Amino acid sequence: MGGRTREYCILFSFLTLLALSSAFQGKKQYKPCKRLVLYFHDIIYNGKNAANATSAIVAAPEGANLTILAGQFHFGNIAVFDDPITLDNNLHSKPVGRAQGLYVYDTKNTFTAWLGFAFVLNSTDHQGTINFLGADPILAKRRDISIVGGTGDFFMHRGVATIMTDAFEGEVYFRLRVHIKFYECW
Ligand SMILES: *[C@@H]1O[C@H](CO)[C@@H](O)[C@H](O)[C@H]1NC(C)=O
Numbered sequence: 149m150g151g152r153t154r155e156y157c158i159l160f161s162f163l164t165l166l167a168l169s170s171a172f173q174g175k176k177q178y179k180p181c182k183r184l185v186l187y188f189h190d191i192i193y194n195g196k197n198a199a200n201a202t203s204a205i206v207a208a209p210e211g212a213n214l215t216i217l218a219g220q221f222h223f224g225n226i227a228v229f230d231d232p233i234t235l236d237n238n239l240h241s242k243p244v245g246r247a248q249g250l251y252v253y254d255t256k257n258t259f260t261a262w263l264g265f266a267f268v269l270n271s272t273d274h275q276g277t278i279n280f281l282g283a284d285p286i287l288a289k290r291r292d293i294s295i296v297g298g299t300g301d302f303f304m305h306r307g308v309a310t311i312m313t314d315a316f317e318g319e320v321y322f323r324l325r326v327h328i329k330f331y332e333c334w
């Protein structure tokens with residue numbers, strides 16, 4: 149082995165070590181820089197609860213209507229919601245903001261919805277928005293959806309939220325527990 153080759157070997161080993169160590173450092177980024185646990189409550193309009201409802205079916209497949217979710221896993225339904233967000237699981241706790249957006253039932257052979265919504269927070273602790281997008285396989289105990297960005301206190305934040313169905317009453321009420329984990333803060 150010539151001197152030159154040996155130098156290259158040493159340089160190569162050094163670069164490999166550098167790459168490995170930065171890969172390990174990269175792993176550390178999987179630790180959230182900020183966490184929040186919040187609940188939101190969805191009361192679906194069913195023809196009788198207009199005063200109390202917080203969400204409305206706005207699209208339905210042929211043959212179904214906007215009062216009752218369609219058969220076949222609700223495929224083709226779209227609901228728009230303006231739900232209260234609370235710090236605990238009590239519907240009647242003082243809201244800290246609103247969860248606003250829509251869910252689209254987009255799977256024909258199981259219950260899955262596509263969620264696109266914002267947490268609009270306005271409390272003494274938090275001011276700003278957090279924007280969520282992704283598939284929600286409703287029947288799974290825990291599901292992850294993307295947090296694609298934020299504003300205000302959450303300026304340039306990104307992460308993942310773990311969603312759990314905390315309560316479910318017929319086709320009228322459900323409550324989701326949202327464990328927000330930001331992996332990029334600012
Ligand atoms: C509104 O709906 C929820 C869920 O169905 C229920 O628990 C609550 O008592 C209702 N409130 C009123 C004022 O009807």
Ligand SMILES: *[C@@H]1O[C@H](CO)[C@@H](O)[C@H](O)[C@H]1NC(C)=O
Binds near residue numbers: 215216
């Ligand atoms: C909506 O569809 C459901 C289920 O097919 C039916 O029971 C209900 O009467 C319909 N409501 C209206 C307002 O058409």
Ligand SMILES: *[C@@H]1O[C@H](CO)[C@@H](O)[C@H](O)[C@H]1NC(C)=O
Binds near residue numbers: 270
């Ligand atoms: C936030 O809450 C405060 C106090 O209740 C209110 O004055 C303000 O208008 C709210 N801001 C928004 C954007 O809703």
